[in-house]
Amino acid sequence: MNAAFDGWVKVGKLGDVPRRGARCIKSGDVTIAIFRTADDRVFALEDRCPHKNGPLSQGIVHDGCVTCPLHNWVISLESGEAQGADSGRSATFKVKRTGDDILLDLRDVHRAGRR
Amino acid sequence: MKQKLVIIGNGMAPGRMLEHLFERAPETYDVTIFNAEPRVNYNRLMLSPVLSGEKSYQDIVTHDDDWYAANGVTLHKSARIETIDRTAKTVISATGISADYDKLVIATGSNPFIIPIPGHDLEGVLVYRDLDDVERMLAAADAGGRAVVIGGGLLGLEAAAGLKAQGMEVTVLHLMSTLMERQLDPAAGYLLEKAFEERGIDVVTQANSSEILGRDGQVSRVRLEDGTEIDAAIVVMAIGIRPSAKLAEDSGLEVGRGVVVGDDMRTSDPDIFALGECVEHRGQCYGLVAPLYEMASVLADQLIGGESLYRGSVTATKLKVTGIDLYSAGDFAEGEDREEIVLRDAAAGIYKRLVLRDNRIIGAVLYGETGDGPWFFDLLKKQLDIAEMRETLVFGQAYQGGPPLDPMAAVAALPDDAEICGCNGVCKSKIVKSITDLGLSALDEVRAHTKASASCGTCSGLVEQLLGLTLGDSYTPAAVQPLCACTDLGHDEVRRLIKAKALKSIPAVMQELEWKSSCGCAKCRPALNYYLVSDWPDEYADDYQSRFINERVHANIQKDGTYSVVPRMWGGMTSSRELRAIADVVDKFAIPAVKVTGGQRIDMLGIEKEDLPAVWADLGKAGFVSGHAYAKGVRTVKTCVGTDWCRFGTQDSTGLGIRIEKFVWGSWTPAKLKMAVSGCPRNCSEATCKDIGVICVDSGFEIHFAGAAGLDIKGTEVLGLIKTEDEVLEHIVALVQMYREQGHYLERIYKWAARIGVEEIRQQILEDTDRREAYFDRFVFSQKFAQVDPWSERVSGLDKHEFKPMATLSLEAAE
Numbered sequence: 001m002n003a004a005f006d007g008w009v010k011v012g013k014l015g016d017v018p019r020r021g022a023r024c025i026k027s028g029d030v031t032i033a034i035f036r037t038a039d040d041r042v043f044a045l046e047d048r049c050p051h052k053n054g055p056l057s058q059g060i061v062h063d064g065c066v067t068c069p070l071h072n073w074v075i076s077l078e079s080g081e082a083q084g085a086d087s088g089r090s091a092t093f094k095v096k097r098t099g100d101d102i103l104l105d106l107r108d109v110h111r112a113g114r115r
Numbered sequence: 116m117k118q119k120l121v122i123i124g125n126g127m128a129p130g131r132m133l134e135h136l137f138e139r140a141p142e143t144y145d146v147t148i149f150n151a152e153p154r155v156n157y158n159r160l161m162l163s164p165v166l167s168g169e170k171s172y173q174d175i176v177t178h179d180d181d182w183y184a185a186n187g188v189t190l191h192k193s194a195r196i197e198t199i200d201r202t203a204k205t206v207i208s209a210t211g212i213s214a215d216y217d218k219l220v221i222a223t224g225s226n227p228f229i230i231p232i233p234g235h236d237l238e239g240v241l242v243y244r245d246l247d248d249v250e251r252m253l254a255a256a257d258a259g260g261r262a263v264v265i266g267g268g269l270l271g272l273e274a275a276a277g278l279k280a281q282g283m284e285v286t287v288l289h290l291m292s293t294l295m296e297r298q299l300d301p302a303a304g305y306l307l308e309k310a311f312e313e314r315g316i317d318v319v320t321q322a323n324s325s326e327i328l329g330r331d332g333q334v335s336r337v338r339l340e341d342g343t344e345i346d347a348a349i350v351v352m353a354i355g356i357r358p359s360a361k362l363a364e365d366s367g368l369e370v371g372r373g374v375v376v377g378d379d380m381r382t383s384d385p386d387i388f389a390l391g392e393c394v395e396h397r398g399q400c401y402g403l404v405a406p407l408y409e410m411a412s413v414l415a416d417q418l419i420g421g422e423s424l425y426r427g428s429v430t431a432t433k434l435k436v437t438g439i440d441l442y443s444a445g446d447f448a449e450g451e452d453r454e455e456i457v458l459r460d461a462a463a464g465i466y467k468r469l470v471l472r473d474n475r476i477i478g479a480v481l482y483g484e485t486g487d488g489p490w491f492f493d494l495l496k497k498q499l500d501i502a503e504m505r506e507t508l509v510f511g512q513a514y515q516g517g518p519p520l521d522p523m524a525a526v527a528a529l530p531d532d533a534e535i536c537g538c539n540g541v542c543k544s545k546i547v548k549s550i551t552d553l554g555l556s557a558l559d560e561v562r563a564h565t566k567a568s569a570s571c572g573t574c575s576g577l578v579e580q581l582l583g584l585t586l587g588d589s590y591t592p593a594a595v596q597p598l599c600a601c602t603d604l605g606h607d608e609v610r611r612l613i614k615a616k617a618l619k620s621i622p623a624v625m626q627e628l629e630w631k632s633s634c635g636c637a638k639c640r641p642a643l644n645y646y647l648v649s650d651w652p653d654e655y656a657d658d659y660q661s662r663f664i665n666e667r668v669h670a671n672i673q674k675d676g677t678y679s680v681v682p683r684m685w686g687g688m689t690s691s692r693e694l695r696a697i698a699d700v701v702d703k704f705a706i707p708a709v710k711v712t713g714g715q716r717i718d719m720l721g722i723e724k725e726d727l728p729a730v731w732a733d734l735g736k737a738g739f740v741s742g743h744a745y746a747k748g749v750r751t752v753k754t755c756v757g758t759d760w761c762r763f764g765t766q767d768s769t770g771l772g773i774r775i776e777k778f779v780w781g782s783w784t785p786a787k788l789k790m791a792v793s794g795c796p797r798n799c800s801e802a803t804c805k806d807i808g809v810i811c812v813d814s815g816f817e818i819h820f821a822g823a824a825g826l827d828i829k830g831t832e833v834l835g836l837i838k839t840e841d842e843v844l845e846h847i848v849a850l851v852q853m854y855r856e857q858g859h860y861l862e863r864i865y866k867w868a869a870r871i872g873v874e875e876i877r878q879q880i881l882e883d884t885d886r887r888e889a890y891f892d893r894f895v896f897s898q899k900f901a902q903v904d905p906w907s908e909r910v911s912g913l914d915k916h917e918f919k920p921m922a923t924l925s926l927e928a929a930e
């Protein structure tokens with residue numbers, strides 16, 4: 001590994017993720033959902049709804065939120081918090097865009113893996 | 116013996132007259148109506164909302180065919196009367212139908228005036244009077260280009276606003292120097308002109324049109340006297356109307372500008388009455404409904420031997436252009452003996468002017484804020500002395516006698532005889548009394564019982580306030596349920612506007628209908644996606660990101676994030692070959708559960724998402740297509756064994772079920788759609804609790820619909836008995852299409868039917884052959900784009916991204 005490795009790894013291109021959609025990244029037992037909003041912002045959440053573990057990556061993405069496909073909880077992409085009357089939180093990960101590339105902070109993922 | 120009453124013209128005035136007549140003395144007359152228009156009675160005032168796309172023709176029908184049948188009225192549509200033989204007491208139509216009368220009512224309305232300049236007879240020169248005119252304008256708007264409206268009065272401006280809403284460029288040419296000069300003073304006319312120009316409508320005043328130029332018989336330009344030329348795809352002439360009195364004149368009745376009547380509404384022939392816009396009474400002709408309705412009430416009374424008299428009316432005008440508030444009443448010319456009170460608020464765009472004589476209001480013009488219009492009009496009609504409140508009069512009723520009142524308190528303060536609905540002359544006490552005596556609780560009910568707000572609708576708010584006031588907290592306004600929090604519009608409006616404004620993408624809908632969120636939510640996006648798929652099958656690009664997961668990946672998600680797969684088994688029939696293929700797939704992919712479903716299919720549960728394309732590929736090789744068990748679309752057609760095997764079977768129920776399923780599979784519908792065909796009334800496929808069902812009998816096929824057996828339980832309604840299989844297919848397909856076009860997203864057939872009425876559906880599908888065929892054709896067209904097996908598409912690589920992770924990380928890399 002490069003000595004200057006700063007934790008960020010490229011996980012895909014922006015074009016790999018549909019607008020208002022998501023793609024998954026598998027890392028051991030953890031599945032991370034990378035979301036892309038209508039205005040091309042990207043977010044990463046663990047693919048598990050705080051309600052009953054629904055796969056958030058399969059939900060409908062609107063504004064800065066995703067609606068869970070199982071029972072329609074609405075989860076903020078930014079904070080992972082359930083919105084409205086529901087409460088609970090999905091784990092979030094650091095993700096960023098450099099040009100067309102999507103990068104994920106592996107140190108963050110690693111922490112989640114050990115949880 | 117009943118007397119014979121014949122009515123010529125089926126407009127708003129005689130429609131109202133008959134309502135009074137049937138209410139007061141239903142048994143007196145046998146009624147026959149002749150109408151030049153090919154349709155029932157509708158609310159002509161509402162043509163402008165139809166033109167702008169805010170309403171449909173169905174919404175503005177006043178009396179439907181059932182009403183005529185229920186009241187024993189014979190209505191001859193498309194039958195213009197050309198001769199009245201007063202000696203024989205007979206009328207004869209252009210189509211050769213004749214009818215004898217004891218009493219005759221002439222209610223021919225008026226004709227739009229056409230300026231006879233060169234070119235007025237070119238193709239594309241239109242007037243604005245009836246539904247046919249609106250349809251012509253809508254057709255022209257489809258083709259686009261510029262519309263030139265000649266005439267800046269009420270009708271011309273409503274036409275201009277409507278055509279603009281339909282996407283045309285619009286120029287209004289007005290002869291005088293300000294718009295609506297007969298109802299507005301120059302200041303208000305100026306504000307109005309500005310409001311139109313802000314909407315992108317060009318207004319040219321002092322414009323004297325001298326010629327309409329054409330190309331190949333079709334209008335192309337309008338030339339003004341000063342030589343200016345303006346491009347025109349259509350020209351709408353709206354410069355005024357003339358009472359339609361020719362028929363009366365030809366029959367030798369006394370005619371001035373209109374058909375002359377006395378206070379008893381009789382013409383110069385005692386057995387002939389006249390009513391409506393064709394009438395001249397005390398030298399006056401009217402062009403608004405309020406006076407016509409007063410005449411209608413008097414005439415109904417006269418016809419049953421009463422003594423009511425009509426003594427003329429004072430009228431008030433409102434413009435029905437959404438977003439422009441304007442009210443005018445009485446006489447507002449300047450004069451020696453007059454004083455005026457003016458209030459202007461330029462920032463708020465408000466202008467109010469009251470014209471007084473001897474401390475009494477004789478005219479009022481309100482622009483920008485018209486809430487006090489009816490109150491001023493009331494003071495005007497009663498000629499009350501306003502000296503005491505002169506200082507504050509122009510601020511309106513809320514300011515009288517103390518601090519300003521909130522709107523509710525202002526309504527509460529209105530006197531009992533204050534007129535609430537100008538069109539129908541309904542006063543406050545009548546509305547309040549109906550609410551309490553009849554136990555009314557909704558705007559629609561008040562409308563039905565009192566007519567208040569039933570015509571131009573601008574007083575709906577006041578009526579609602581009265582409901583609130585009378586019922587207190589128990590009143591819940593029946594506002595349309597908005598589709599979701601992103602909009603105030605309900606499903607119906609959204610569907611109508613998608614069609615009217617030809618909106619063909621989700622962003623277009625959100626922009627044009629002023630969505631409050633930037634990209635919708637999980638409620639509206641799937642609904643909009645369905646509406647667009649259903650309305651524009653060939654043009655709309657399905658937005659998969661706006662579909663729920665099941666429809667996006669063509670399988671049902673399970674609680675653990677795995678999926679279930681249900682292949683189609685046409686009519687519930689299968690074979691050893693198919694069963695073997697399923698068994699092989701189950702083994703190959705180690706599918707944990709296999710179940711026979713309630714819909715006569717086989718369900719494989721617990722499949723990993725990544726395996727779906729491979730599972731489908733194997734199923735596809737065995738000839739299976741998707742069973743759409745996940746879709747708001749056509750699900751299953753259950754069948755029983757029918758004449759093939761069953762000793763009671765009367766028809767080939769299995770074959771018919773398969774035939775229907777093969778015809779309709781793949782179609783998206785507002786909510787899931789399940790069908791069944793049973794071979795006899797023992798009903799082993801449970802057809803009488805399905806969305807659509809067929810019960811075979813010896814003499815044919817009984818079609819059922821609107822059953823439910825899920826969250827609710829409800830037996831089906833019978834559509835009718837049909838003779839042949841071909842016709843069964845046509846009826847069922849037409850019914851499905853009607854539901855596709857009208858249903859709200861997620862609304863099952865039984866809820867849709869309850870909302871719009873089983874009778875209405877029966878009428879459109881069973882009785883109206885043309886409509887049925889049109890629905891059928893539209894369904895067949897949309898199937899061209901829908902009958903593609905989604906599984907095989909995905910096996911060949913579509914939406915690959917859905918089924919594969921984007922990356923798999925090995926954590927070691929980071930160590």
Ligand code: SRM
Pocket residue numbers: 671672673679681710711712713714715716718744750751789823824825826827863
């Ligand atoms: C598989 C099946 C149960 C079974 O094992 O037999 C089933 C399974 C489900 N039904 Fe059902 N229904 C099944 C027959 C029925 C029936 C009976 C029938 O079709 O003859 C009904 C009553 C009739 C009806 O449609 O109303 C039925 C009424 C419902 C309802 C209530 C719908 C309603 O409007 O009242 C739901 C909930 C919904 O759709 O919102 C539902 C929803 C579901 C869902 C989709 C729940 C969900 O959202 O995940 C289940 C999916 C399981 C899966 O992945 O396959 N299921 N469900 C049946 C599949 C039928 C088929 O062959 O396609």
Ligand SMILES: Cc1cc2nc3c(=O)[nH]c(=O)nc-3n(C[C@H](O)[C@H](O)[C@H](O)COP(=O)(O)OP(=O)(O)OC[C@H]3O[C@@H](n4cnc5c(N)ncnc54)[C@H](O)[C@@H]3O)c2cc1C
Pocket residue numbers: 123124125126127128129149150151152159160161162163194195196197222223224225243244245270273359362390391392393401402403404405407433435538571
């Ligand atoms: C676009 C538009 C908007 C309007 N807006 C308003 C408004 O906001 N407020 C308001 O108060 N008024 C408004 N009006 C005016 C109002 O609609 C009329 O005053 C009212 O409809 C007149 O009713 P009527 O019964 O006299 O005639 P109509 O409703 O015109 O009916 C006359 C009928 O008789 C038929 N007919 C004519 N001759 C014959 C014949 N020889 N044999 C058989 N049938 C015949 C015609 O085809 C027509 O159907 C508007 C009018 C239009 C066109």
Ligand code: SF4
Pocket residue numbers: none
């Ligand atoms: S009845 Fe239908 S929705 Fe309910 S648990 Fe069974 S399959 Fe699921």
Ligand code: FES
Pocket residue numbers: 049050051052053054068069070071072073
């Ligand atoms: S698991 Fe997400 S809402 Fe229930």
